[in-house]
Amino acid sequence: MAKTQKNKATSFHLGQLKAKLAKLKRELLAGPSGSGGGAGGVGFDVARTGVASVGYIGFPSVGKSTLLSKITGTHSESAAYEFTTLTTVPGVIQYRGAKIQMLDLPGIIEGAKDGKGRGKQVIAVARTCNLIFIVLDVNKPLQHKQVIERELEGFGIRINKEPPNIVFRKKDKGGINITNTVPLTKLDYDEIRAVMSEYRISSADIAFRCDASVDDLIDILEAPNRRYIPVVYVLNKIDSISIEELDLLFRIPNAVPISSENGWNLDELLEVMWDKLNLVRVYTKPKGQQPDYEQPIVLRQNRCSVEDFCNSIHKSLVDEFKNAVVYGRSVKHQPQHVGLSHVLMDEDVVTILKK
Structure with missing residues (x-):
């Protein structure tokens, strides 16, 4: 796909490949039992309490456990070596009259969506959360942010996005009927036909109310396997960087710089959490x-x-x-x-x- 130039002649082929890829990913994540990625396992299934849940995701040793302990008072094992937390550690905070559950998940690594380092179980628990804190160490490359985003996206989690405004209704007969209220600049009819063909849909009404891409259309068809979850980037260990570097961090969208060790800026983090939970x-x-x-x-x-x-x-x-x-x-x-x-x-x- 990367080597294929997109034009009128190749759009059908590319649309079909994208749809094929989405279906194969779904089958891969569901596993042989069709269990949706294996959310179970010792320590991963936790009893849910409160009105909402917040999952902590990040690489090993970025300070997730310390943050949980500071905010909720729950002891989560923390140490200077990697993979200290091996199970889901739940904690609860009473904030503005609401009981909110927080889940400290084991550190993930690149390839988590493919099962590396218990990655499937970790991300499967994250899929059930109402909000995700992606905890990053400011001393380590912020490329970690891109890696985690890629892992979550690969598991069907759409970060800080709304579901595409596409109305899809399957029919018994009548062919594919396409209407759009806005011009489609990222998608053509050949791609739509290719995707429908790959999903073996011969009759349906599709109404596009946004400038959708082929990925948006596939997300609608894969709807039960897609989760749209707000994310806050928690930039930890700001006590170890300069004021100038800190000013740059404040420009990252949906990010809150903190020091979990010293308890700095946790009030702002909780305020942002409240706004995101709606x-x-x-x-x-x-x-x-x-x-x-x-x-x-x-x-x-x-x-x-x-x-x-x-x-x-x-x-x-x-x-x-x-x-x-x-x-x-x-x-x-x-x-x-x-x-x-x-x-x-x-x-x-x-x-x-x-x-």
């Missing part, structure tokens, strides 16, 4: 009582309607629901009576009225 805190207010600001109901930003709020407390609340009284940023009047479909915002106060 969590919404909703406070309950029983009728005739003061709001409970100690234990908020924490919801995901894409699932924070009044109905979601009710279900998170108890399923029966929806059946008995009359309306809700809401104070906060999501309503124009304070208070306001709303229905089940009303979307709540961070730090709203809600009273549920039953029939």
Whole structure:
């Protein structure tokens, strides 16, 4: 593929090869049992607690274990030699009223996606996280960043990306029907036909609502095997570099320079973590009582309607629901009576009225 020049004559061939490659990678990662890369194994399956999970990924001896200990108070074995952590070490932090689980994963190496150094198990656990901290040692080449990104991408994790805005619907007959609301500059019809041919899809409706590439189209077809996860680059050991070097690090997108050993800049790291997790805190207010600001109901930003709020407390609340009284940023009047479909915002106060 690298040697083939892309033009009108070769686009069908290249599209077919990319689709073939994606299918082979999926089969390789699934393994003989089709288990999705072998997430199991001693110490890798951990009980999930809290409203969200954050996975720590990085090369050996970059300070992941020290960072976990500083933030959560959980002891994770750390030493001056590589591969100290051999299993997943979980810890929990209570932040802004939300319980968030943190997972210190064993160090990965180049070739992890192909199984080197327990790499498949490590990345398989990372796939289940809501956020990934890629921990990097500023004294070691930042090429480590590119290596880890390549390993995660190879395992179907899309870093700091939104799913492509492509609507795909398979049909029984009628051929391939393609529509696009924006010009397609990275993809032509030959490539689309080639990909569909490789996936043995003869009839489907495909609507492109973004300037998609052939990789975006393949990602949509491989949807269950793709995870779109936000990533924060944690640049550790800044206590060992100069101020001038530190200024350069602040220019890296989605990066937070810290010193886990000295506890420097951990507050900013937690703030960035909170923003990336997109969590919404909703406070309950029983009728005739003061709001409970100690234990908020924490919801995901894409699932924070009044109905979601009710279900998170108890399923029966929806059946008995009359309306809700809401104070906060999501309503124009304070208070306001709303229905089940009303979307709540961070730090709203809600009273549920039953029939």
